[in-house]
Amino acid sequence: MKEVRIHARAGQGAITTAMLLASAAFEEGKEALAFPTFGAERMGAPMNAFVRLAREPIRDRSQVKEPDYVIVLDPTLIRGFDVFAGLKEGGVGVINSPVSLEELGVKTKARVITVPAGKIAEEVLGRADRANTALLGAFAAATGEVSLQALIRVVEARFPGAVGQKNARAMGLAYNFAKGKGK
Amino acid sequence: MKLTIGAVGLPGTSRQNKTGSWRINQRPNFLHIRCTACDLCALACPDGCIYGNGRNTYYSDYEYCKGCGNCAAVCPVDDIEMEPEKGGLPQGVFVFYDENEFRHMSTA
């Protein structure tokens, strides 16, 4: 079983991120569970979403405390939260940030990459705060946990027409970026 | 008697519930002398059991009349007097629905 923890603010699409990741994995034959946890019911409030991926049906619905993967949609959260707490040995982190890890002030032994998903989203979708789909593309490249094709399928099913296609493009661009960053 | 599922009953059972059985020791006597058919007695009756159509035709249905005296109090020509109850109060009943017919239960 692989466990993912997503850090975001309400309104940044963390739940959609979790849903798309779970759906893509399900398309590829895995069992998947995605769920959120909220703080205050307001836009901008820090929140989490979680995903579990496994071969057998998933019974654990508690919050993910020891993730294999951490996705950070909003780098400002790093100031107030230890986003990599519990990250397993050999786990991977993917942060949406235009600047490098060092500039963010992140010190970690784990394998963490920064991806300018917000920039990509701004170019393709016209909105930097719609970085979630792009970041998922980078996640797929960095972890190999789910294929880009499956992600594109589910995002186009979720957002029909031009919106879906643009999101798919953003995913592809971020995927290539992350691939380019190497292992 | 049968108690239905959900205590379902036929409508209009309040007609069988002769609340005149609650009447206190007086009842209205309509003199039919000076009545102007102003209809105030019928309007003032809290039970709506006073009927009439034209002068000196008004009466109270003693099956439901409580003897409250409102009618006598409002009659502008004093054509209604409250007199002692003569006896013979109706029997009050509660009625519930049975598939075939009413069953009565006395509350006297």
Add this chain to the structure above:
Amino acid sequence: MARRMLEGSQGVAQAVALCHPAVICAYPITPQTHIVAELADMVASGELKAEYVNAESEHSAASIVLGASATGVRTFTSTSSQGLLLMGEVLFNIAGMRLPVVLTCVNRAVSAPLNIWNDQQDSLSLRDSGVIQLYAENNQEAADLIYLAYRVAEDHRVLLPAMVCLDGYILSHAWEAVEIPTPKEVDAFLPPYSPLYKLDPEAPLTLGMYANPELYTEARYMLQRAMEEAITAIQETSHSFELIFSRPMPGILEEYRTEDATTVLLGMGSLVSVAKEVADELRGQGEKVGVVKLVSYRPFPKEMVWEALKGASDVLVLEKGISLGSAGPLLLDVRSACHHRPHQPRVSGFVCGLGGRDVTRQTIKAALAEKELVDARFLDLKADLELEGMGQASRDKQPALARGARRKRAPRKEGINSA
């Protein structure tokens, strides 16, 4: 027939739609709103031919479905927490009038203090109402119990409202694979509603008449007997469900690895999943632990619960609620089921997961570690939180924060964001 990734509330909404309700009326409240929003979309698009009525409160919503159901049609409403309590007196009325309204309660804690997260205090608090209560462990069950609820509620031996309970956020907002049957399969399982009595201007009736001391007791006795009949109806309907949908339906309860279990965990809803994980882990270490998942809380299947527990020496009831001043409602029911029996097990009660506090393996293991017989041991109480007016002795062996001690600065929160 295929499984699809759905949000729990979507699965429930689709299940409701497949049951052809004629009138849907609800008032929004976190975290149930997704269900009725989905249904409203379906009505607006024409996908679902039903009347969707907007009400100004849950009390009104319940009253509207009461009235609609009284005209002899299938109805649906949904709520949580304060909304359910606001519906309270109407639900008692719906039950007393023997109207088979089906509703979902997306379980959420009750105020005060204000809390939007999951526990089961809301539905537990209405256990006296005459409303059937069925608890879902996962989203497949949440959807499946809807079909079951309608058929059981409308069974002429029962004729009671039925409430499907699913844990707020944990289930309602979780995306997982759910199988939604075809309309044909649902129609094969659930016949059209055939009311016993209904409001009809052509043949007028009064429902829920006045009942004086001479009659009221018998009317309530009839309700109690209907609840007892519901146990049989649920069992028979579950069997029919399994035949038609080829899927398990433990309508009353489910036994997990209880055959030779000496210790049994008992609970309702999503926490049972965690209990099963713990049982598997301990079985792997040679311990004889089993789990009983109670699905039907009302009617409380006393004899079946006893049958499931009688082989155990220890029963641990885990519940997300408490009858303040006494113990957990489930504990009280389970102890009663085990009372006056030969070799009754020790039954302890644990309160956990209140207000959305995570129920983890550690939570359950802490319960298992409890040596004393307890009625309502609160699990996961924070040791470092001072509770005003409570001295150390009454804190249940957990140390209070020393007076005057202050944290120098807010610590970085671990991992999970919180407000």
